[in-house]
Amino acid sequence: MTLELKGLHHLTAITANARENLRFYTQVLGLRLVKRTVNQDDTTAYHLFYGDGAASPGSDITFFDWPAAPEQRGTHSIVRTAFRIEGEASLAWWKEHLEKHGVTTSEIAERAGHMSLDFEDPEGQRLRLVNDTHAGGAKPWDKSPVPKESQIKGLGPITMSVPDLRRTEPILTSVMNMRKVRTHAATTDQGEVHVFAMGDGGASAELHVAVEPHLPFARQGAGGVHHVAFRTPDKAEFDKWVERTAKIGVPTSGEVERYYFTSLYFREPNGILFEIATDGPGFDVDEPMETLGEHLALPPFLEPKRAQIEAGLKPID
Numbered sequence: 001m002t003l004e005l006k007g008l009h010h011l012t013a014i015t016a017n018a019r020e021n022l023r024f025y026t027q028v029l030g031l032r033l034v035k036r037t038v039n040q041d042d043t044t045a046y047h048l049f050y051g052d053g054a055a056s057p058g059s060d061i062t063f064f065d066w067p068a069a070p071e072q073r074g075t076h077s078i079v080r081t082a083f084r085i086e087g088e089a090s091l092a093w094w095k096e097h098l099e100k101h102g103v104t105t106s107e108i109a110e111r112a113g114h115m116s117l118d119f120e121d122p123e124g125q126r127l128r129l130v131n132d133t134h135a136g137g138a139k140p141w142d143k144s145p146v147p148k149e150s151q152i153k154g155l156g157p158i159t160m161s162v163p164d165l166r167r168t169e170p171i172l173t174s175v176m177n178m179r180k181v182r183t184h185a186a187t188t189d190q191g192e193v194h195v196f197a198m199g200d201g202g203a204s205a206e207l208h209v210a211v212e213p214h215l216p217f218a219r220q221g222a223g224g225v226h227h228v229a230f231r232t233p234d235k236a237e238f239d240k241w242v243e244r245t246a247k248i249g250v251p252t253s254g255e256v257e258r259y260y261f262t263s264l265y266f267r268e269p270n271g272i273l274f275e276i277a278t279d280g281p282g283f284d285v286d287e288p289m290e291t292l293g294e295h296l297a298l299p300p301f302l303e304p305k306r307a308q309i310e311a312g313l314k315p316i317d
Contacts, residue, residue: 003240004177005198007205008155009229009261009277010049010060011081013125016222018046018065019316024121025050025061028101029083030146033293035283039064040258043302043309046316049283052154053141055292057231057261057279058204059154064226070124071224075161075215076270078225081125082116082156084132084203090150091117094129097146112157112184112193112208124223130156132203157195157206158228160272163213165194167269172196175248176230176274178207198230227273229263234278238262241276259299260285 015021025031031050039045051059091108106118114130140148162168172178178196186192191212198205232238253265264276
């Protein structure tokens, strides 16, 4: 039986303004803050996780709060993060809603196989809403300002930019066991897009690779993306990915215990950071589902340093 990734787990981006970030993602996009914690490798920085009402794997966009300069856009980077919603009527609702909040939006149109709406957050994080009617309904957040029928269901296709597909495709297909399912011609604002699918496929399990050799090398910063993570259901399958990457000779971090999930990190040939993460144990392992994100949560190994960590964080509410 072929070892398969199940889809997207989370995407982690960078913000230089955690307070505004919290406002936009909860009050404009209507996502739930499902975990308020710190970067485990840099405890001076918040790590904020936004997801659906049930904190489902595959619903999270997360942010490191770093005082970084704005991203310099280019290739060798992740360039757009999509969220899934249900129905073209919801796309129309979102266009009106975002514009009421002063957000400039694109026209609703088909992009890389999905009807979609493009926009940016206040720091220039490039986002997209896609119509997805095939992967189950949303798990709504009762306190969201967005009506239940229009709430974000979870992550949709993630788009990365590379100058040459020939270096990237083998790691996606021969190492990560993705399958190439279609190609879309270049447009006026993006190079040719190659779509790779995982698991059952569909918008929740697609990685889009835009080939853009004319662009400069991106420089990571606020409004940019740090890494993308892919789902594996449990520790047993995770261990197989550790074994597989080692056998093939892919340099990795080895197993990294994040408490809420277990992670394996490695870079594809263009330097873009990938992560394979387990679905569990989940964000309610250390606080009740009903009050997720309301207080600073720390994994057990950081708990003895709580006072020091809290003293170094600025209030964001």
